[in-house]
Amino acid sequence: MSYAVKEMFLTLQGEGANAGARAVFVRFAGCNLWSGREADRASAICRFCDTDFVGIDGDGGGRFADADALAAAVAGHWGDGKDARFVVLTGGEPMLQVDDALVDALHDLGFRIAIESNGTIAAHPGIDWVCISPKAGSEVIQRSGNELKLVWPQAGIDPDALEQWDFGLRLVQPMDSADAQANIAAAVAFAMARPRWRLTLQTHKMLGLR
Numbered sequence: 001m002s003y004a005v006k007e008m009f010l011t012l013q014g015e016g017a018n019a020g021a022r023a024v025f026v027r028f029a030g031c032n033l034w035s036g037r038e039a040d041r042a043s044a045i046c047r048f049c050d051t052d053f054v055g056i057d058g059d060g061g062g063r064f065a066d067a068d069a070l071a072a073a074v075a076g077h078w079g080d081g082k083d084a085r086f087v088v089l090t091g092g093e094p095m096l097q098v099d100d101a102l103v104d105a106l107h108d109l110g111f112r113i114a115i116e117s118n119g120t121i122a123a124h125p126g127i128d129w130v131c132i133s134p135k136a137g138s139e140v141i142q143r144s145g146n147e148l149k150l151v152w153p154q155a156g157i158d159p160d161a162l163e164q165w166d167f168g169l170r171l172v173q174p175m176d177s178a179d180a181q182a183n184i185a186a187a188v189a190f191a192m193a194r195p196r197w198r199l200t201l202q203t204h205k206m207l208g209l210r
């Protein structure tokens with residue numbers, strides 16, 4: 001299978017429990033909860049997305065003919081070192097494209113694989129770190145993993161229901177929007193009221209990283 005990738009870059013993971021870790025990000029093109037076109041945002045299932053995932057025209061993006069070609073590009077972004085190789089598969093929705101061949105090819109090159117997914121498609125079982133971020137109005141079928149990352153506030157999501165899901169960590173992340181300051185206050189209040197949850201911030205945005 002070939003893969004459509006919007007962009008690929010080396011940075012520090014900005015969010016969640018792996019924040020601060022050097023990682024190659026692979027941003028797959030396309031999502032099942034929004035077309036990515038601004039004209040469709042108001043009618044999309046997911047309406048607060050902060051990301052351009054349309055097309056394959058970003059830095060390091062393109063159409064990769066097979067898993068070995070994509071994994072080789074990831075290794076090229078990482079550089080020579082073999083130690084602690086780490087790749088984050090995101091998008092768009094990465095589980096529209098991630099398959100056995102890609103997981104095997106990345107593991108063969110020594111990468112630990114993380115995913116950022118909306119959970120509407122089962123995560124590939126070979127992935128080493130599963131981060132699921134539920135979206136109101138969608139059906140999340142992937143209800144287990146390493147971290148559950150709730151963007152807050154989100155009308156239509158009941159945090160009590162999420163307490164039943166099987167995740168090692170529960171994280172609350174302020175929604176980046178015109179109301180960012182109010183959303184930070186809401187996320188802080190959320191974490192203060194719910195000791196099983198921790199606040200996570202989009203540190204790459206504060207640091208000026210990609």
Ligand SMILES: C[S@@+](CC[C@H](N)C(=O)[O-])C[C@H]1O[C@@H](n2cnc3c(N)ncnc32)[C@H](O)[C@@H]1O
Pocket residue numbers: 031048049050051090091092093094116117118119132133149151173174175176177
């Ligand atoms: C762009 S999404 C791509 C991966 C996948 N489609 C998902 O939604 O999890 C990457 C992460 O950014 C989060 N995110 C998207 N828009 C955001 C916003 N406006 N504020 C805070 N987090 C946001 C998502 O919830 C997800 O955890």
Ligand SMILES: Nc1nc2[nH]cc(C(=O)O)c2c(=O)[nH]1
Pocket residue numbers: 011012013014015025051090091116204209210
């Ligand atoms: N540095 C950095 N960390 C991130 N964590 C999740 C991201 C994403 O867009 O999936 C992201 C991103 O785009 N950049």
Ligand code: SF4
Pocket residue numbers: 031032033034046047048049050051053091092093118135
């Ligand atoms: S599910 Fe993820 S990629 Fe898709 S629109 Fe929402 S935040 Fe963006």
Ligand SMILES: [Mg+2]
Pocket residue numbers: 050051
């Ligand atoms: Mg992002």
